[in-house]
Amino acid sequence: xxxxxxxxxxxxxxxxxxxxxxxxxxxxxxxxxxxxxxxxxxxxxxxxxxxxxxxxxxxxxxxxxxxxxxxxxxxxxxxxxxxxxxxxxxxxxxxxxxxxxxxxxxxxxxxxx
Numbered sequence: 136x137x138x139x140x141x142x143x144x145x146x147x148x149x150x151x152x153x154x155x156x157x158x159x160x161x162x163x164x165x166x167x168x169x170x171x172x173x174x175x176x177x178x179x180x181x182x183x184x185x186x187x188x189x190x191x192x193x194x195x196x197x198x199x200x201x202x203x204x205x206x207x208x209x210x211x212x213x214x215x216x217x218x219x220x221x222x223x224x225x226x227x228x229x230x231x232x233x234x235x236x237x238x239x240x241x242x243x244x245x246x247x248x
Contacts, residue, residue, distance in 0.1 A: 147155070172178075203211065221228055 206214075
């Protein structure tokens with residue numbers, strides 16, 4: 136048991152003993168919480184995964200920004216126009232994909248004979 140610096144050699148009062156016990160309990164509780172946190176490997180792994188995702192997202196954003204800075208304007212314009220063109224010609228695009236699927240299925244069927 137630790138000795139109180141204010142102790143003058145006399146026996147501690149019941150109130151002083153209660154205070155010491157309460158202080159010891161509080162320290163013990165903090166120690167147990169710290170040990171439990173260290174032992175919680177799953178939570179630590181999840182936290183590291185979140186941190187890694189954030190770093191990757193930041194790096195990807197930096198690369199995208201750098202790419203956009205270095206790419207000539209006409210190329211960027213074409214890149215933005217491609218999805219717009221696909222949306223406006225959606226019917227034609229769907230028909231082309233359907234024709235391709237039919238062609239692949241017919242060829243597979245012929246090879247199976």
